Amino acid sequence: MRLITPVLLSLLSLTFASPPPRPPPRPPGHGHGKEKYPLVGYGLENPLGPTTGGADGPIVTVCTVEALQSAVAGTEPRTVLLDGSFELPEPLQVGSNKSLLGVGRSGGRITKNGISILNGTNVILRNLYVGFIEGGDGLAIQGSTRVWVDHNEFESDMDHGPDYYDGQVDIVRASDWITVSWNYFHDHWKSSLVGNSDALRDVDFGHLHITYHHNHWKNSGTRGPAGRFGHQHIYNNLYTSFRYQAIHSRSDNQMLVEGNVFRGPNTGEALSTYGLVVPADSPNTSPDGDFEIDGFVNLGARNDWGPATVNITQVGNFTETGYRYELTPLWKVGREVERGAGLGRI
């Protein structure tokens, strides 16, 4: 009996134990549940699990650079509301399990230095303005997984030429499972580079799964985006006056491209897979252009290339994303992206 009683007791306590407490409902702004602009694509459906950012942690509001820097540090889950403008003295290092949400119609405003996610996971960035960044990229995602970059505005100018500013959103070093959606990228030469070096081929190969959807690129030079070594699904984006190489798949990269719309004036090449990076990309470092091997493209639903040209040298095998998504009808893409992308929409 002595032995049996504790067993019986523990069985009873198992049977009558109250259910584990439910997690608190996620605060809005994390793209889950019934939001108007939910998270879709590799940031949601991937082998590591959905990107939730800081949804399980406390919410803090910051209005100084120092408060911002400490709120985004560490790996504890936290939602950080950026209220106002932040002229950063150095790139902002964002730790894992964070949501950075800009407040109000003009968003949280980041200038001078950009945002860096280095060897992290599970980060959400929404309703942020990132403009005229002089020290490196607007957003650099390195060695990181599960990132959602949504409804932000990235801006600089074309007057300083191609080599003055760096990228707007660069995704490198085996980063993976990322969604870049509803952003307004404009007045910038080299927009979004995926995989930044041939020397990192073995590191990058088989990673760099990124969904780009419903972004508006306007008055840009190259890299909308440019990909090496990975897989990117590029759908329902709007390109207005994209001058040189917009969507560029090279160095064995695979892209699935569908339902995108190109408009003039001054629009160059919508889509290409040949290895040459045009001299207009980086004339100071590569005056003759940069020679790589070709990439691959698959075309899904019809695109509207408008006045832009297309040069596909190799068709690949990336025909299925493995996740659920809904295409906006082609005739609606221009209006919906113009109305929906950028700040003050979420």
Ligand SMILES: *[C@@H]1O[C@H](CO)[C@@H](O)[C@H](O)[C@H]1NC(C)=O
């Ligand atoms: C936060 O992120 C780290 C990865 O850097 C992960 O290992 C950890 O489980 C996360 N913490 C919480 C509380 O979710």
Ligand SMILES: *[C@@H]1O[C@H](CO)[C@@H](O)[C@H](O)[C@H]1NC(C)=O
């Ligand atoms: C990031 O990860 C890379 C690859 O594992 C490593 O070489 C590098 O030292 C890490 N950097 C930091 C700051 O943790």
Ligand SMILES: *[C@@H]1O[C@H](CO)[C@@H](O)[C@H](O)[C@H]1NC(C)=O
């Ligand atoms: C496409 O690119 C290849 C490789 O650069 C080039 O040889 C070919 O002439 C181009 N085709 C068109 C139609 O521009």
Ligand SMILES: *[C@@H]1O[C@H](CO)[C@@H](O)[C@H](O)[C@H]1NC(C)=O
């Ligand atoms: C897809 O094509 C690439 C490049 O030719 C090849 O390396 C890869 O093995 C192919 N994948 C499948 C599943 O056929």
